[in-house]
Amino acid sequence: MTDTLIDIALxxxxxxxxxxxxxxxxxxxxxxLFGIFSLHTAALFVVMDAADVAFTEAAVGAGISTVLMxxxxxxxxxxxxxxxxxxxxxxxxxxxxxxxxxxxxxxxxPSFGDPYSPAHQYVKPHYIEHSIEDTGVANVVTAVLxxxxxxxxxxxxxxxxxxxxxxxxxxxxxxxxxxxxxxEE
Amino acid sequence: xxxNLILRVIVKxxxxxxxxxxxxxxxxGDIGPGGGFQAGVILSVAFIFYxxxxxxxxxxxxxxxHVLRILASTGILIYIGTGVVTMxxxxxxxxxxxxxxxxxxxxxxxxxVIELGxxxxxxxxxxxxFYAFASRGRP
Numbered sequence: 001m002t003d004t005l006i007d008i009a010l011x012x013x014x015x016x017x018x019x020x021x022x023x024x025x026x027x028x029x030x031x032x033l034f035g036i037f038s039l040h041t042a043a044l045f046v047v048m049d050a051a052d053v054a055f056t057e058a059a060v061g062a063g064i065s066t067v068l069m070x071x072x073x074x075x076x077x078x079x080x081x082x083x084x085x086x087x088x089x090x091x092x093x094x095x096x097x098x099x100x101x102x103x104x105x106x107x108x109x110p111s112f113g114d115p116y117s118p119a120h121q122y123v124k125p126h127y128i129e130h131s132i133e134d135t136g137v138a139n140v141v142t143a144v145l146x147x148x149x150x151x152x153x154x155x156x157x158x159x160x161x162x163x164x165x166x167x168x169x170x171x172x173x174x175x176x177x178x179x180x181x182x183x184e185e
Numbered sequence: 186x187x188x189n190l191i192l193r194v195i196v197k198x199x200x201x202x203x204x205x206x207x208x209x210x211x212x213x214g215d216i217g218p219g220g221g222f223q224a225g226v227i228l229s230v231a232f233i234f235y236x237x238x239x240x241x242x243x244x245x246x247x248x249x250x251h252v253l254r255i256l257a258s259t260g261i262l263i264y265i266g267t268g269v270v271t272m273x274x275x276x277x278x279x280x281x282x283x284x285x286x287x288x289x290x291x292x293x294x295x296x297x298v299i300e301l302g303x304x305x306x307x308x309x310x311x312x313x314x315f316y317a318f319a320s321r322g323r324p
Binding site: 051052054055056059060063064067068071072074075133134135136137138139141142143145146147150151153154156157158160161163164167168170171172 | 210214215216217218219220222223226227229230233237250254257258260261264265268278279281289290292293295296299300302303306307309310311313314315316317318319320321
C-alpha cells in the first residue's frame, strides 16, 4: 500500500517535471529539471528494489549529465532563439498514435515481480541460486555484471572509452605540441 | 567563483570525502550496491567539483589531460589483460576461476580487478569529456 502511494507520488512528480520541461524556454532551468527528473527516476528504482540501477541513475543522470549539459550551455546561449510559431498538429498526432500503441503493448507485459514471466525463467534462477557458490560475491548484480556477463561489461566499457575518444577528437583538440607553437608565435 | 571563500573551504573539505566514497563504492561493490561504473563517476565528480570552484587550470595542474588519456586506456587494458592472463593460464577469456587455487577466490579477485579497470576508465573518460567541454570556452 505504501509502495503504491510512493509510486503514484513519484510518477506524478515525473509527469509534472516532464510537462515543465516542455513548457519552459529557459535552457538553464530545463537542465536543472532534467536533474530532478533523473533523481525521481532513481527514487522509483529504489522503490522497485533495484539499488544498483538507482545508484547509476543518480550518479550519471542527476550528477554527471547535468554538469556536462551545463558545460555545454556555457558555450551557447541559455535561451532558445524563439518560440516556434506553427502548431505542431502532425507531430502531436504521430506521438499520440505511437503512445497509444506503446500503452496497448504494455498489456502483454507480465506484471511487475511476476515469478512466471519469461525473464525470470531462463538463466535468472541459476544466477540467484548459484552466484554465491560460483563467485563468492554477495551482490548478485555484481556477480552477473562482472562474472557471468563479463563480455557484455567489457563491451560497455569499450563503448564509454570510444565515446571519450570521440568527444576528444571532435572538440578536445588542444594538443600540447600545437599549444607550444602558438605560445612561441 | 574563484573568490568565494565558503565554496573553497567546502570543496577542500568535501573532495577527500567524495573520493573516499568512490573507493568505498568500488571495493564494496561485491557486497553492497555499486561497482566500477558508479565509483568512476563519483570520483570524476570530485574533480569536476574542484574544477568548478578553483578553475580548470588548477585542476589541469593536478591532473593533466594527457594523464587522463593514459588512464582511460589503462583501465580497459586492465580489463582485457585479466582476460588474456586467464587465457595464458589455459582457460577461456575472462575465466576467473584460474586466478587462484580456489575457483571462488579466483572469481572474487577477477571481479575486483575488472571493477577497478572499469572505475579507472569511466572516471578518466568522464573527466576527459568535461575537460573537452570546459576548455572550449577559454579564449
